[in-house]
Amino acid sequence: MSNSIFDAKNVNFAYLGKYSALRNVDINIERGQKISVIGANGSGKSTLLHMLDGLIFPDEGTVKAFGRELAEDAFNDEDFSKDFRKKVGLVFQNPDIQLFCPTVREDIFFGPLQLGMEKKEIKKRFEELITILGLGNLLERAPHQLSIGEKRKVAIASTLIIEPEVLILDEPTAGLDPLTTRHIIDLLVQENASGRTIITSTHDLHIVEEISDIVYVFSQEKKIVKAGHPGVILQDAALLHVNNLTHIHAHSHNGKIHIHPHSH
């Protein structure tokens, strides 16, 4: 059996047929890998992740998942659809989109209930996740009343409870403080160590090293301009600079502030 989980070949996609969002994308992801997709805003990261989650389909080219081509009619097959949704989980970039239930508790239960998982089993996982993520006292709250960090944790819980083989996360640490970021990265690394394939999009270069075996760099032209080991990519200052990924840091030396580009 092949170890390939996703295999995308020459994929092109445009929203409404005119707003180009992916151009000639090739990507191959194997079981157990840590993959990250980096790129500036609007470079096509979310679009790619939605495609890998079977929510949109290529205009040109093909995406195969577990050896089968992802296309609209594949998802009309209930067995395939259920199986795929159990195997692949996506944490959306905007937790306000992902969390649509009246309470945190219901949101976390939503996925497994739709997928017809055993109720006892669901409750057991639920308790575990609540403890790991420290969500115990938020359960009866409405998701929209939470802080951004809490929302993200709930969104992650609502996906992890499905125990997907492949966990896709769209900018999971955007807008979080360093401690919460740390917490989430640790969790991802741990989930990967226990065998899950992790695909993360981000433009936070601090976290790339830990969450990637392979990094894909998207350009403003919605193309993958480079793929490689994080060590190599992160050293390539010119590449990062051209693709708007270098962050500008302000440092203060002897009371004087000066600003210089900085890539970790």
Add this chain to the structure above:
Amino acid sequence: MGALSFLKESIFADEYAARKGFLQSLDPRIKTATFFLFIILILFIKDIFTLLCLYVFCLFLTKRSDISLGFFLKRTWIFIPLFSLFIAIPALFSVFTPGEALAGFNLMGVKLVITYQGVFSAALFVIRVITSVSFVVLLSITTRHFELLRVLRIFKVPQVFVMTTGMCYRYIYLFVEIVENTYVAIKSRTGTKIHYKKGQHIVAWNIAYLWMRSYRLNEEVYSAMLSRGYRGDPVTFNEFRAGIKDWFWLLFSAAVFVVLFYFNLQIKN
């Protein structure tokens, strides 16, 4: 701005439902069913004294549910002017309710006479409205909105409808926030004084923007549901439990209903 926060507070506050009072402790299904009985009763009863008793009973329940009477009265009497303006006040006058004159005065050459019968039916109307509104408000503030939605589901309101209502509710909040934030953003950029014409323009733009947002949002939320395995028929837990207290309350309410209903029939004859 004030109106927005009022809206937000009055629709989205779960604070009272979270308190540990009598009504909050009841099973939402039984509570809803009994309140439904009370409201039917109120619509049928024609005796002011009985209605007053029910109203006092409602206030008593309010007190027992750890809700301040001042707050509750404000929240409920707000509805009275709305209803009465259109129905009760015209009924006062002889033109609509003929009868013995109680007082008369001239208004712009038209002689208006207030009749005893008019006063009586206006009073009956007001007490009926305030009592039924009070029961509805009391139910809605002592029950978390998602529990109410679940109750609807149990009473065979179609799931899709309930789910949609729940989501609307959820996204109205988001919209209120967007409008609020936009307003704050505009204020911080332009100062408090926005030229009237410009202000209008901003409002129009904002509404168009909201429409677009809601369209996008709708699509995106749908894909978020698909992603977690939704296939057009939401599956949910039902975890209500009714205890002895609930059954006593049901029995009590049913008894009140039967007795008052019978009593009311006697009066008519």
